[in-house]
Amino acid sequence: MDGVRPDLRIEMRLIGDPDAARLVEEVQLEYVARYGSRDETPIPEGYFAPA
Numbered sequence: 001m002d003g004v005r006p007d008l009r010i011e012m013r014l015i016g017d018p019d020a021a022r023l024v025e026e027v028q029l030e031y032v033a034r035y036g037s038r039d040e041t042p043i044p045e046g047y048f049a050p051a
Helices: 018-035
Strands: none
Touching: none
């Protein structure tokens, strides 16, 4: 197999997008499992917005 995944799509999303928010929450749950707490570092609005 050549590693191509026709069912996989990568799309840019803003941090406030529901799909992005879901992924961020999944990462937070991983932080809790690994380190015992969430990452509470503040992220300013627009921080990840495209330039």
